[in-house]
Structures are given as C-alpha cells and as structure tokens.
Amino acid sequence: MADCIFCSGALDRHTKPEHVLLNAMGGRKTTTRVICSSCNNQFGNGIDKALAAQAEIIRNVLQMESGTGNPAPMLRKVKAGTDVVNLRGGGTLDLVSKPFSFAELPDGRASIQINAGSLEQIERLIPSIVAASGIPEAEIRSQLSAASARRVERRPGAIHIRLAFGGQDAIRSAAKACLVLWALRVENDEVRGPMYEAARDCVTTGRDNFHKNRTALDTRLPGIADQITQHYGPIFNLIYVRSNAAGRVIGHFTFYNLLGFQFVLAESGGTPEQAIALVSNPLSPTTWSVEAADLFDIPFDWLDRPEFDQDFVVQRQRISEAYRPLGARARRKERDRIIDAVCDDCGLGESDPVSDSVRIQIFSEIIARCAAHALSLPFEKPIKAEQMRATFGGRSPDGE
Numbered sequence: 001m002a003d004c005i006f007c008s009g010a011l012d013r014h015t016k017p018e019h020v021l022l023n024a025m026g027g028r029k030t031t032t033r034v035i036c037s038s039c040n041n042q043f044g045n046g047i048d049k050a051l052a053a054q055a056e057i058i059r060n061v062l063q064m065e066s067g068t069g070n071p072a073p074m075l076r077k078v079k080a081g082t083d084v085v086n087l088r089g090g091g092t093l094d095l096v097s098k099p100f101s102f103a104e105l106p107d108g109r110a111s112i113q114i115n116a117g118s119l120e121q122i123e124r125l126i127p128s129i130v131a132a133s134g135i136p137e138a139e140i141r142s143q144l145s146a147a148s149a150r151r152v153e154r155r156p157g158a159i160h161i162r163l164a165f166g167g168q169d170a171i172r173s174a175a176k177a178c179l180v181l182w183a184l185r186v187e188n189d190e191v192r193g194p195m196y197e198a199a200r201d202c203v204t205t206g207r208d209n210f211h212k213n214r215t216a217l218d219t220r221l222p223g224i225a226d227q228i229t230q231h232y233g234p235i236f237n238l239i240y241v242r243s244n245a246a247g248r249v250i251g252h253f254t255f256y257n258l259l260g261f262q263f264v265l266a267e268s269g270g271t272p273e274q275a276i277a278l279v280s281n282p283l284s285p286t287t288w289s290v291e292a293a294d295l296f297d298i299p300f301d302w303l304d305r306p307e308f309d310q311d312f313v314v315q316r317q318r319i320s321e322a323y324r325p326l327g328a329r330a331r332r333k334e335r336d337r338i339i340d341a342v343c344d345d346c347g348l349g350e351s352d353p354v355s356d357s358v359r360i361q362i363f364s365e366i367i368a369r370c371a372a373h374a375l376s377l378p379f380e381k382p383i384k385a386e387q388m389r390a391t392f393g394g395r396s397p398d399g400e
C-alpha cells in the first residue's frame with residue numbers, strides 16, 4: 001500500500017478513514033489511501049476544527065446536519081435585541097436568563113423573583129430556591145400558591161450574525177482537502193514529491209510564506225455556478241483541483257458557495273492536464289459526487305486567477321434565499337404552537353366538543369397572540385389563582 005502524503009508513514013487496512021470534505025461541513029467522501037491515522041488525528045484536533053468553527057454560524061442558521069447526521073451546532077449567548085439567547089441547531093432558541101434571584105429586604109422580608117418557561121419549570125426550581133434562600137420548602141410553596149404570576153410571550157429582538165472566513169488554520173485545512181483529493185487522482189508518490197513540498201509544509205506546520213505567496217481568497221462565482229446550484233443547491237461546497245499543460249496545479253475550495261480559497265499546490269512539474277472535483281449539498285448531505293470535474297468544467301485559467309471583493313452582496317442574498325423556506329416553516333410551527341397552547345389552556349382535547357362561547361374565546365385569543373407575535377409585541381396573560389394553588393399548594397414536603 002501507499003505511504004501517507006504528509007509523514008510517509010505506512011498506510012494499511014487499519015488506517016482511519018479521512019473525510020476529504022469535513023464531516024462537519026456535510027462531507028461524506030472518505031479515503032484510507034492518502035493520510036495515516038496519526039496525521040488524521042492531529043489535523044482533526046487542530047486545523048480541521050478551525051475550518052469547522054467557521055462553518056458553525058451558517059450551519060446553525062440554515063440548520064445543516066453533518067455528513068454523519070449530527071445536528072447543526074448550537075450558538076451560545078447570542079445577542080437578540082436586548083436579550084441573550086442560545087440558538088439551537090434545530091431552529092429553536094432558549095432565553096439565557098437567571099432562573100431566579102433572591103434578595104433580603106431591610107424590613108426582614110425576602111423577595112424572590114422567578115423567571116421560568118412553565119409552572120413545571122418552577123416546580124423543578126424549588127429545591128434550588130430552598131438551598132439559596134434558606135426558607136423552608138413548605139413556606140415557599142405556600143407563598144407560590146398565593147402568588148400572582150403572569151405568562152409573558154414575546155419574540156426576541158433581531159439577531160445580527162457576522163460571518164467570518166479565512167484565518168491561517170482554516171486555510172491550512174482547506175489546502176489539505178485539496179491535496180488529499182489530488183492524491184486520489186495522481187497517486188500519493190507524486191504528492192509526496194518536491195514540487196508539493198511547500199503546500200505540504202503549509203498544511204503540517206503553517207509556514208507563513210506559502211500563505212502570503214500561494215494562497216488567496218476568491219469571491220467570484222464560477223461561470224457555471226447556476227448549473228451546480230441546480231444539482232447541489234444554492235450553497236454547495238466544491239473542492240476542485242486541476243493542472244495545466246506545464247503541470248501547474250491549482251486547488252480551489254468553494255466554501256458554501258460564499259467564498260473560495262485558492263492554492264497553488266505546485267508551481268510546475270505535476271501531472272499535466274488532470275482534474276478532480278468533489279461537490280456536495282450541505283442542505284442534503286446524501287447529495288454529493290467525486291466526479292464533479294466530469295460534470296462541471298471549470299477552466300484552469302479561471303481557477304488560477306482569484307479575485308477578492310469586500311462586497312458580499314450576492315453572498316448575502318444567497319444565504320437569505322436558502323433561509324426563506326426555513327423561515328416559513330418556523331412561522332408555521334410557531335402558529336401551531338400558539339393554537340395548541342390556547343386549546344390546552346381551555347382544557348380542550350383534540351376531539352372534544354366546543355360550545356359557541358368557548359369557540360369565540362379560543363379564536364379571539366389565538367388572533368391576539370398571533371398578532372402580538374407578528375408585531376413583536378409581548379402577549380401577557382395572568383396565570384389563574386386556582387392553577388397556582390393546584391400546582392404549588394396541594395403538596396408539602398412531608399406529604400398531605
């Protein structure tokens with residue numbers, strides 16, 4: 001078997017599969033023929049993490065699973081207007097707030113303020129409140145059962161998300177992906193040769209002159225982007241490596257159809273006139289191909305002349321287009337949640353008969369809550385005294 005292209009270690013049947021495109025980015029193509037397990041581990045814990053981290057925001061916003069089906073990552077402590085929220089990868093969010101605060105008042109009384117999503121959540125908080133305040137549980141329950149509580153529902157403020165790309169380690173990981181893919185075309189012995197030394201060195205040690213002289217960011221769209229998006233979605237990932245007649249080898253990594261990383265893998269002396277490309281749809285990771293160079297012909301000269309334009313207008317449009325169906329789905333889900341909550345409040349099951357007066361009450365509340373939601377206004381409703389009594393008054397620590 002061949003040797004590892006980076007450390008010349010032997011590859012055998014125990015070699016760990018290397019993802020050519022990161023699993024975190026939805027990559028499914030793996031190989032055991034190019035990189036040894038030890039290099040694989042080292043990159044996985046280092047430069048690959050840096051590239052995966054740059055994909056986290058777009059993965060979260062567009063709810064993109066990994067190649068192996070792990071959910072999109074959660075973004076923690078994101079500012080949403082005046083709130084701070086955790087954005088879950090499935091499109092829901094949690095308000096980050098202190099669950100309760102306890103203060104002793106000068107007149108000897110104490111004040112406890114509780115923020116919770118439901119009465120059940122308050123129930124679960126009781127042991128912590130007892131521990132923090134030193135007030136006996138029975139006393140806390142009796143206070144709670146007589147307390148006035150309101151349910152407040154409101155949309156969080158606007159979330160501003162900044163996408164950041166580049167950085168030495170992420171670029172090294174992208175260069176590695178290009179070298180690994182190229183090795184699948186020209187064999188490992190060539191990629192271990194002297195013409196690729198600077199590129200290999202950049203991946204393994206991050207030597208700076210390669211970054212300055214032989215890598216570039218690229219914001220152009222390939223001429224055939226429309227063709228690619230038809231098959232692989234609006235924000236495809238594409239790794240394209242191609243050589244010209246002189247054996248100059250260019251690697252080009254299109255990151256979510258937003259930005260390209262370009263690498264001169266060899267100035268000259270590589271196998272001439274070869275191409276290999278891996279394309280995948282991160283919105284649907286089962287859709288990918290390593291035959292993309294046969295499907296989509298990107299000329300060598302295009303790959304060899306990157307341009308960087310600070311203005312990301314087109315890229316922003318693509319993200320919002322990809323987000324539109326998710327946004328519509330989220331609105332439908334929120335509407336369904338409101339309808340369920342109102343019916344629950346009225347104690348109505350799915351097939352229960354509904355009297356006219358209850359129907360009017362339900363409709364008017366659904367309309368009021370949906371309108372408040374659409375206008376980003378809070379919807380407030382007092383929690384009934386009997387509900388508070390039923391939840392907190394009926395039990396005490398030593399039973400009834």
Ligand SMILES: [Zn+2]
Nearest residue numbers: 004007036039
């Ligand atoms: Zn190795």
